[in-house]
Amino acid sequence: MGLTHDATPGDTGVMAHAHDGRRERSVATARAGDGTFLFLSRMAVDFALTGGVLGYESLFGRTDLQSWVQAGFHVEVEVSDDGFAEARGMRQALWQVFRASLDDDRLPAAAISVLNSMSRPPPITRQLDRSAQGWHWHRPVTLAEVMSAVARDGIELLAVEDRSRLRECAADNCALVFYDDSRSGLRRWCAPQRCGDRTRARDYRSRQKTTG
Numbered sequence: 425m426g427l428t429h430d431a432t433p434g435d436t437g438v439m440a441h442a443h444d445g446r447r448e449r450s451v452a453t454a455r456a457g458d459g460t461f462l463f464l465s466r467m468a469v470d471f472a473l474t475g476g477v478l479g480y481e482s483l484f485g486r487t488d489l490q491s492w493v494q495a496g497f498h499v500e501v502e503v504s505d506d507g508f509a510e511a512r513g514m515r516q517a518l519w520q521v522f523r524a525s526l527d528d529d530r531l532p533a534a535a536i537s538v539l540n541s542m543s544r545p546p547p548i549t550r551q552l553d554r555s556a557q558g559w560h561w562h563r564p565v566t567l568a569e570v571m572s573a574v575a576r577d578g579i580e581l582l583a584v585e586d587r588s589r590l591r592e593c594a595a596d597n598c599a600l601v602f603y604d605d606s607r608s609g610l611r612r613w614c615a616p617q618r619c620g621d622r623t624r625a626r627d628y629r630s631r632q633k634t635t636g
Contacts, residue, residue: 467574507571522590591604598619
């Protein structure tokens with residue numbers, strides 16, 4: 425099953441603050457070079473959703489990774505060939521540990537080693553504005569700082585928080601993974617406005633046919 429994407433190409437207005445704490449809980453999208461980025465929950469999960477599995481890919485080159493960082497953190501970073509390769513390697517490690525967690529398997533040691541290594545540099549950090557009414561990222565921001573934040577988020581998700589809240593979307597035609605950070609802990613779909621609405625609409629139509 426492939427990943428499904430119905431985002432509007434070029435719509436960047438809703439995703440500018442995907443991981444800076446100011447975004448409402450909703451589907452946010454950003455246009456990639458050859459696909460669409462999705463921001464649905466935690467930064468580690470969102471980075472995993474850029475591809476690498478199920479025949480889907482949105483990080484074809486360094487500029488795509490720059491676009492993801494810009495979309496998710498609203499900052500610009502320089503991306504070298506080595507940095508790009510390391511980021512994609514970490515994404516693969518995230519998929520491996522998330523998949524193992526979902527399958528109740530032992531987390532692969534090699535993937536754990538990658539995440540631990542990528543988490544060691546200092547992460548991207550917030551700085552208080554002079555007015556004390558807001559904040560900004562400490563700049564210049566490096567790719568290593570962003571990837572460290574992503575790796576640390578993945579580690580926290582798996583080892584500190586409730587790992588059972590990492591889930592696959594319940595929709596039959598969606599293979600997306602998400603982290604349920606809702607208060608009730610009963611979230612079933614990658615996003616209510618996405619697969620949730622589709623599933624409810626489909627069920628409603630089915631009931632109408634049955635009773636019609």
